Amino acid sequence: MIEQKWRPNLFELAKKPSLFTSGHRLCSGCAAGTIVRMVMMALPNPKRTIIANATGCLEVASTIFPYTAWKLPWIHNAFENAAATASGIEAAFKALKRKGLWKKDIPDIIAFGGDGGTYDIGLQALSGAIERGHDFTWILYDNEAYMNTGIQRSGSTPFAAATTTSPAGKVIPGKMEWKKPIGFIIAAHMNAYVATANPFYWQDLMKKVRKAVLYKGPSFLHVISTCNRGWRFDPSQSMIVSKLATDTCLHPLWEFDPETRTYSLTDRSLYIAKHPDQKLPVERYLETQGRFRHLFKPERRDDLIKEIQERVDKEWEYLLKLTGFS
């Protein structure tokens, strides 16, 4: 059982220096920047942490030469290899320490990847790094499409969402495949601490970051990261849309403890499991975003909305079984 007692408190967090500075070029309303700042504040050893970043929005928007938003050692190698890069960094410090060339503790290593760099092009390197058991934390900021290149469909794009490569046409109403269950795929490696998180439920997110980084071995955090440009909503609504993702059980909050091999629900999702009447219909989430507009206009597609609701219900039931609620 992984124990972690740290509880973030606002008074304490307010004193922390910002390790991800303002002035980066992420879009206004982008959740990725918010998530990164929360991650930085939750680091157990901020002076002894190294970041590896996959190619993507976060990487390009935070490091336009000669500027950088990062106040920690940071490396971007390529799109699909942040996990392999992190493996190499970890291996370097292990060897240097063994040889007496590095006297301090081995730094904490965090890798940030978007959904492209995690679900799709980066999955092989990530699976390899987890199988090898490197001590690093992978943080997936999941904005559910290739946003950096202009909103193309990924293995994470939800069913029925319109993207530039899965447009809502007269014949095909958006993406017709379901989102890959990445958290379960990573958990199936059986040696990684895995959790989902949502920046609206910031305390849950930060506790999980702390737990993931301190866990001796690979960790994986799946954070939903709203993208107002790609999801088509007003930038002011990011946290509201984030909240609805969890409140409708589209992005439930859970964690997997590899030591006990148990799944548990956390925070709002635990509350919903105990109070099922608090589970909101998916429509409440879908209607906030232009990428699902074709489900409501020009005519309402009750068939598709129903299909999504049934799928979400089925997956939520599955999660309740896994976590001992039914």
Place this chain on the structure above:
Amino acid sequence: MTMEQMDILLNGDEAAAWAAKDVHVDVVAAYPITPQTIVVEKFSEFVANGIVQTEFVSVESEHSALSACVGAAAAGARAFTATAANGLQLMNEILYIASSLRQPIVMAIANRAPSGPINIHNDHTDAMNVRDAGWIMLFAENTQEVYDTIIQAYKIAEDPNVLLPVMVCYDGFLISHTAERIKVFKDPKDVAEFLGGPRKIPKIELMGKEVELSLNPENPLPLTFGPLDLYDYYFEHKRQQSEAMQHAYAVIEKVNEEYAKFSGRKYGNGRVVPYRLDDAEIAIVLMGSTAGTARYVIDELRDEGIKIGELRVRSFRPFPYMDLERYLKNVKVVGVFDRAQDQGMQGGPLFLETRAALYDLASHPKVVNFVFGLGGRDMPPELLRTTMDELIAIKEGKKPVFNRKYIGVRE
């Protein structure tokens, strides 16, 4: 005074692993591919038996092998990997990133013909595919040279005026799997001394602070590696990278000299190795293990009174155009041997660059190309002799000059 050495029976792959052991690299990240496998097998034994304290990362692909080396090198480690053919092609994207991030990684390449059709035997097409990736590319002729060159490679790569990754290429199977008696240093500490101890990471001044060029969290200013670099700076950075490659010419020569004092072995001026060229009218230019076979034929022809010699190119990148000018300026006919495919070009890559290097000479020799040995096709002395006979005929005006001929292939 040279250091104490011992004789040992090793094949080329084992020699590569032995050199990495003697350098005592910090991180090896590698993925198996024939004919490189023995490198990783042998090195795994060193790790398993506690002979080295290296961290061995058995990655899930060559792409990750080089990616992990980039991470390790950026973290301040000496990193080593090895591959061939398809594995090298899978690494292609990261080859460019490793060189532009200026990481002094060393990689052994047991050259093999790339697919398809799939073939596991030697030619140089795999290396020629990546000749513009910004890596220093050294070609060894035999097992001894594989060992020596990998040790030299770290000193070249880590030179503060260079800071570029180095490939040490040797012929798959012909060298990788052929056991030879070679000399290795008796005490690896001597190799450490040659390299000046553990890797020294250059420091730069940044915003009034002295900063180590690494991911070291102890740095007074944390560094960002691999940022987005657009039209306002990219060009300057690529220009700096090209200049580093220019610096490598002199550094390769200097390291070759230093290594000679240390080991008693020297490879020409480090960039090219001339043989019987002083009064030569005919010269051949080539790389890799075929050079030894060719010298045997050259000796035969010399006995017959033919003035012929050889220039073996050891450093393909940076390309030693100045050495080619120097050694070939008085020659009448040059035959360039490419063990690589020439798709839609006037000839093979070594030929094109050799001919270009000689163009500025007041009177330049006739330069012709032989493409040979693809997919491991043998190049025995008798076949080499026929090519040299052609060069003699060209010199005597009995045969016309041509761009390229395929040697040892059924028509």
